[in-house]
Each structure stands twice: as C-alpha cells, then as structure tokens.
Amino acid sequence: MLKTFPTGGVHPPENKLTAGIPIEYLPVPPNVVIPLSQHIGAPAIPAVNKGDYVKVGQVIGTGKGFVSANIHSSVSGKVNKIDLAPDSGGFKQNAVYIDVEGDEWLDTIDRSKEIKREISLSREEIVKKCLESGIVGLGGATFPSHVKLTVPSGKKCEVLIINGVECEPYLTSDHRLMLEKGEEVLVGVSILMKALNVASAMIGIENNKPDAIARMSELAAGSFKGITVHPLKVKYPQGAEKQLIKALTGREVPSGKLPLDVGAVVHNVGTAFAVYEAVQKNKPLFERVVTVTGKMVSKPGNYMVRTGTPLIRLIEAAGGIPESTGKIINGGPMMGKAVSNTDVPVVKGMSGVILMPAEESVRRVIEPCIRCAKCVSACPLNLEPYLLMTLSEKSMFERAEKERITDCMECGSCSFTCPAGRPLLDYIRLGKSTVIRMARERNLK
Template sequence: MIDATGFRQTAVYIDTRGDEWIDTIDRSGDINREIKLSPEEIIQKCLETGIVGLGGATFPSHVKLTVPAGKRCDLLIINGAECEPYLTSDHRLMLEKGEEILTGTTILMKALRVTKAYIGIENNKKDAIGHITKLAEGFPGITVYALKVKYPQGAEKQLIKALTKREVPSGKLPLDVNAVVHNVGTAFAVYEAVQKNKPLFERVVTITGKSVPKPGNYFVRTGTPVRFLIEAAGGIPENTGKILSGGPMMGKAVSNPDIPVVKGTSGIVLIPADESLRNEMMPCIRCAKCVMACPLHLEPYLLMTLSEKGDFERAGRERITDCMECGSCSYTCPADRPLLDYIRLGKSTVIKMARKQMIK
C-alpha cells in the first residue's frame, strides 16, 4: 500500500462484499445519554476501539485520558476551532451531531475525573456556537466559548492559552498546566465507541477547493482511496495543480490519488494550478515577519539557516523541536523563503540525534 508520501507501507487489505455487522454494535440513531461505564472501563474501551485524536495528529486517545501519577487534571478542553482554513469537517459535525459530541464530552470528563469542560469554537461559526450553547444547557459542567478567528487557533497549546491564559512551557504537555485537549471529532468517536460500541473506522473528511464542483463534508471509512472521494465531489477539475491531504497550511501534496483515507485525514483540498506553484526564493531581508508570526515565539529565519548549514546542535538549543509546523512563517515571508521545509528537516534530524543519544 502506498501512503500519503508515496512510500510503500505494510497494510491490511480488507476485501468487503457488502456490510455485515456484529450484534454488539448499536446502529440505531437513538441518542443514549446514560453513561454506564467506569472511568477505567472508558479508557479500556477507547483502547479497544482504536480511538485516536481526529484533529490530524492521531495521538492515541487512551494515553491522553490516562493521567500519570503526580500530574493533576482539572479541565477538559474540546477543540471546536477548525484546525486550518478551508476545512469545515468539525463545523459540520457540531451542527449535525451536537448532542452526541456533548455526551462524548461528558464521557471524557468522567474518564478524566474532571467536572469542568470548555468547548472552544471560532467566532466565524456563529450557528455552531448557538447550537452547541443551547444544547450544552442540558449538560452540567460544559461551557461554550467563542474564540477569535485566527490561524493557528485549533492547535492544542494556542487553544489552552486562548481559553485559560495558561501557557504550556517549552517541551511540556498540556497536562503540565492541568488541562487535556480533545477534538470534537474525537468526542464524537468516543461517544460512538462507548455508547454504541462502534470502533473507529469512519471519519468526516472535507473535500474542497476553488474549482471543485461539489465541495462538502463526507462521512468516509478509513481505507477509502482519495480518488473515490474526489469523484464523489465531482471529479478532479482540469486546472488542478495539487491535491493536498490536510489543510492548505500544513497539508502535504499527494503524488498519487490512490492513497487511502487514514484516521488523520481531515480534509482533501484541490488547489488550482495557477495558485499551487511556489514563487522564486529571494534572499532574507531580515524583516522579522516570521518571528512575529510564529505562535510559539521561535525564530524561524535562524532555525532555517541553522538547518541549511547543518548546525543541528545549535538548532536543537534554539528549540527547533518546539515547532509545530503550522507554516505561518513560510506563509508570511515576503521573500518567499522555504522556512518550514528547512525547519522540518532540522526538526527531524534533531529528534533523530536525540534518540541516538538516548540509546547510548
């Protein structure tokens, strides 16, 4: 099987001829709000049903739900701010499955043993804010907050800061500021797993782009080739230059539309040819726009130069591993310098070096 980067990976091929459902999966549309399982059972269930973070990073949820000894968690944050521009999968899910998401949130609260949960939704989704706020009245402990529309707002650390003014220190996890963040998609998946006994094999994928005939959100099973999705949305328009897996900022161009949808595929964006090519790289003019843009207060121009010249030890000291690859620096650079490309290279090299040292 070819993955999104084109490299061959070992995969399980499932030959399906129609659907057969086992009896334990509740396929009715009824909403079940009563939580019967204990916190431990909920975490076990998340592990069994393969729940991962559906924001895009696919971090296993049961790990996030297990608070290690010595750490304390007093707040659950549900991320309803869309991760990237163009994507609307979380927005749609909130409008259509609001009650399920809120029940899922309650389940997550129980698993974490917290009494407070915030749902952060960006201000451009007024309908979702209204809808969820209304529904949340029936769920104790859940508050909905409207957030400023900006990128990156849906990133874990940014969201925590926006909602609680707590800042996650460099190299630390949200748990170090006593919070845990989950995506709305994950909350929905947890609801389905715990209340309906359904493993995670479906997710909402946004298919969009300026020239896509029928852009929209599709409920897709993992493993579906991206080609089918694009056909469902009206086929590949003639002037398409790039197919991105993920959003326009962090998404990666795929070299082959036959790659499968995976649990982390939040969107497929088709970019027209005239917008997809890069401009010519110019010399850095030291305007420091990238420094201003960096949400993690790094110095992208410096990290790029260090990676380019191969001084990875210094790059590590300049905290290159804190970079979350949001792409704001490359986007804002007036000289069209490929900051993120080099930072990614440096970051992966620094992580590899650190691993080698650990083995020693």
C-alpha cells in the same frame, strides 16, 4: 474582546466553502485498503489472514504496545491480501486489502438512531473501550486517545478542553459535526469528563462559526453540567494544543512539557463524537467526516467515509478532478500533506481533501531574505524562523538546538508570511528532525 493566544499567528483566507453543506454518507466502495498504521506509535499487528471473511467493525489489526491503536474493518468481505501499500507520501506501509461483499455489521454495534445519554460505564471501562475501539485524535495528530485519558499518578487533570476551533482554511468537517451531531458530541465530552474525573470542560470555537457556537451553547446550557462554550477570535494556529490552552485558560505549557503539566487535556470534537459512538453505541472507529473542497471542485461537500476508501472515490463523489488541478492536499492547506497519487486510502487522521488549482499550487521564486522580521512576529512560539532556517541550511544543528528548534510545531505561519517566498518551514522541519535524532542518539550513549 474575544479570547485568543497572545503572540504570533496569521490569518490566511478562510475559504470555508463547505460550511453550509450537510454531511453525506459515501457509498461503500468495491474494495478497500486499510493501512495498519493510522496513528502515532507502533503499527498494529495483522489479526486476520488472507481469505478470511470479515464483518464491519471487526478487529483486523491489534495495537502493539501502549502507544498504538487497534484497526477495525470498515467493510464486510474477504481479505484479499496483506501487503504493502503506499501512504500519501509514497512510503510503503503494511495494509489489509479487502474485497467488499455486502455490508454486514457486527451484531454488537448498536445501529439505532436514538441518542443514548446515560453513561453506564465506569472510568476504567471507558478507557478500555477507547483502547478496544481504536480511538485516536481526529484533529490530525492521530495520537491514541486512551493514552491521553490515562492520567499518570502524581498528575491531575483540572480541565478538559474540547477543540472545535478548526483554524485551518477550507476544512469544515468539525463544524458540520457540531451542527449536526452536537448532542452526540456533548455526550462524548461528558464521557471524556467522567474518564478524566474533571468537573468542567471548555469547548473553544472560532468566531467564524457563529451557528456552531449558538447550537453548542444552547445544547450545553440545556442539560450538560460543567460544559461551557467559548467563542475565540479567528487566528491561525488557534487549534494547536498549546495555543488553545493559552487562549482559553491563560496557562502556558512549558517548552518540552505536556498539557497535563498545566492540568489540561485537549481533545478534538471529532474525537468526542468517536468516543460517544464507541462507548454508547459500541461502534469502533472505522468511518469519519472528510471535507472535500477546492475552488474549482464542482460538488464540494462533507462526506462520512469508511477508512480504507481510495481517495479517488471521494474526489469522484465531489465531481471528479477538475482539469486545472495542480495539487491535492490531505488535510488543511497550512499543515496538510500533498499527495503524490490519488489511490491512497482514507485514514483516521484525514480531515479534508483539498484540490488546489495549478496556478495556486506552485511555490514562488525564492528571493533573498530582507530581514523584515515578519516571520519572527508571526511565530506563535516566539522562535526566530529566519535564523533556524539558516542554521539548518548550513547544517549547524547544535546551535539550532540551543535556539529551541524542537519547540517548533510546524504550523507554517513563517513560510506563509515571508514576503520573499522563502521555504522557512522546509528547512526548519529538516533541522528539527535532525536535532531530535541527534538527541535520541545522545541519550542512547
């Protein structure tokens, strides 16, 4: 019996079309737009001026406060302007526009191919390095990693959990990374273990990636002490932090608490790789693996892309936008965001770009709720989505708060499973954000 989390969850069609396609380096585009807010927390403050010449890896935005992250230039060239640029939702964010000239990297970055396994930095130096290198969680949440590596006094991290689940359909960037850069990832995990002062790390990988499980197990067994690989049953949303901790350790993170409260810290395999590059190679985070896929895409693949590259460049590398495309998704189909235009830049948190055919991209007609309770049994947090939707729709937010609407992690299992095609999560998300705002206002009083 494979491990998994106990309640709820769904199994959407996997469609991992690009699992067998090696990572390809995308050429540097002629110009990039690098948003100054690519993470959760305060946007970075511009550190360059119009007309400045920047090199690859140079800091162009400095993190503001503790929960923030540095932004580095992904190209070399001249800063054209610092202006607003629309993000994937169309909201305007501050960004640095750079016209590319050549590809000149900072001298401090070690560009050699050899794998450096010896960890020379101390714990504090590792955290500092992550902070300087702008490392954020690359699973999609983009939470600054140095915050997670700083264990507050009074709490103790007992186990490091590495998320190689990739439970979203279509996406294969983590899968390819484990196959091709497995050793680097494991060195990264060792670095994270040292930073957190833990003796063991568990890597959870869903059973639909047997090659990655085999490769990682083999590498870990060889020379990485304390790192174990655990195959998991294929079930969405296994990659959710709390669900993964439950699946691997049996511990349940209490509502409203953090994983650290049960002695666990979760990092993504992509983050582990970025940490390896930052600590061992002195290379800040300015490129990442993005899966470009879709049923009609002519050349789907996994691409190593510089941040700030316009989305359309990436799509063109994969064969352009097919005629019948109805929707383009930034991220996975369950939790990703549909983009309203294709000029938006690639950011640190972008794990995939999915082009959906027109007939699959329209919502179904909304039918009345037949109270089949399928949403209740699909909810991994044991909430009652049908009730939360009704409460949000009728603006009964106080009651929704009592029904723990803020526990919702927006995995979308309820909307996925609803036979009446009801937009459960749309309304729950609205209710959740309203309740959070109400609570914040209450705390201010």
